[in-house]
Amino acid sequence: MKDLNIQAIGLMSGTSLDGLDVCCCTFRREARKWSFHIDCAKGYTYPDDLKQKLGAGAQQMSALEFITFHSAYGKFLGERVNEFMQEFNVRPDIIASHGHTIFHEPQKRIMYQIGDGAAIAAETRIPTVSDFRRLDIMLGGQGAPLVPIGDRLLFANYDYCLNIGGFSNISFEEDGHRIAFDISPVNYVINHYCRQVGLEFDRDGKIARQGSICQPLLDELNNMDFYQQAGPKSLGREWVETLVYPMLEKYGLNLEDRLRTFYEHAAHQIERVITTHSRPSGNSKLLITGGGAFNKFLIERIDALCPCEIVIPERQIIEYKEALIFAFLGTLYMADEPNCLASVTGAPIDNIGGMLFK
Template identity: 45%
Template sequence: MTFQAIGLMSGTSLDGLDICFAKFEKQNSWDFEIITAETIPYPKVLEDQLRNSIYLSPEELLELNSEYGFYLGKAVKSFIEKHHLKQIDLIASHGHTVFHQPQKKFTLQIGDGRAIKLETGLPVLYDFRSQDVLLNGNGAPLVPIGDELLFSQYDACLNLGGFSNISLKINNKRIAFDIAPVNIVLNRLAQEFNRGFDENGDLARAGNINEPLLFQLNSLEFYQKSHPKSLGIEWCNENIFPLFGNIEATHILATFTEHVAQQISNVFNEYNLNNVLCTGGGTFNQYLIEKIRNKTSTEVIIPAKDLIEYKEALIFAFMGILRLNNEINVLSSATGSSKDHSSGIFA
């Protein structure tokens, strides 16, 4: 069986729309190939609308849901024409998260899949999270199904994005949890130097570790909790940023990078991991990667650039193919839902 699909991903950083066109083939197990992928930066007006979508009235939110759906459809149509793509089985769209309150049984990712279908004329799958929430799950993380079926040769998969999270197998069950904040803190500190991010970790490398701050960071209650557990910007605002006080930003960068490396290596060592696949934007932070490697015997494997940048979009395309075949694409062991299931709505 061979399938070709497009995955769409919009993350909390709002740096743009990730589009990934990939081929999937199943014999005894699944194989994949990223054929082409790119990130389309959002127009400033749309970026601001998405960033402030949580404050919109119901009417305004419904309008943006349609508007953003048509934007996604036009972006995919241009992507298909630009790369002369043929034989596309489906488009799988994550959408942009506005509300996520699984404890109240709802989550909302906007970007109407029907609008994408109208623009492209292709089958579309969207709204991958709601069903899991209705099944008493967290609606996240969803990526572990891809880790399980596409990347099982690694002991674990680590994502270094706004937050670091890991997916690994224990007692034949795939679990996943957040480890620590990463770019959500480092990028904000880099902005004090008029930079969008700390390229290669050079700013942090120039600083000195503040031991009292490092002790406070490592002592936070979250790190003593067992999985499942997750982090959000609200937690950082309450627990991380107030600790920085008047410390010079370079030294905070150095200290926080050390903190992240310690927390990640602690997890590697706790689970005796032989090797870990590392993806996400933080993988380009050479200083952080060096520090992690120095604190553990676990082999940190850094793949090709397209996999570092587009693994999430790739896995949503894969989730769409699984849904097309009525195969499980959400793991209850990762989300906490009452059962494994096949999620996603056909447009």
């Protein structure tokens, strides 16, 4: 296996709708080991009309409207990459785009990551890999999570890698296999209720900190069937909108109490997973990244419940780890190495997901 040196741009748009993350990294493979360096990174907020379409809007579109938006959003992504490359004076070997999840029902073998990779390649004139989930889902896997291959190869110093975005997800090694799955919704729910009072998010958890826990609601949330299932498993917006929102709203709570209860639920589910998969040494390290790592009150609750050392890395890793790893997925695609692990998705085999446009 020869040594490699590849520069890649990763694009990440999460279900929390906080914008587009662009991360340019250089990856090196030497003596079969991968390393990375973040060359530059930047976040781009979405215009309100685009945010609405990426939210509930796209799910209600006609087939023609949907495919038109798919192309237009791809063009938008390509334009942002062009701005990024000009600002930071970079021109990578490959672009890897997560797209934005509109449909995710793997049990029906249905998924759609909007944002046409061909449009990105056309705008930037750089080879682009997109649609990373489709092959895995057609093989019978969940198509998610995809980040664990990066956790295994780039962040092996940590016992657990937890990302808190629209949903929380975790990955760790167990019996020689990488295990990973979605834990619960987090920012997708928090931001939804904050927008109802004109806020984009609950800064530092200040709203939730003022509330009280509604124990019957907390018990009902914690007893949902999903949490009793073994992995691999993944969550989508459909599950939240069908089951979680009605549960949160039926108790007639004010915003503070509703969020306080939900924070406790999210922290409890993280603690439950880590306790179930605890390390014999008892000296485990939990790396936390994603937007939720900035939520002081949420981190306090996780720290109070979890039996491990919490590590909050440098800001650039917190904000751009998922975009960084999508750049890595594109790099693995170029290296002809698996970028999707059967042990985390439930597919019968590891696979090289993605579609290349060049």
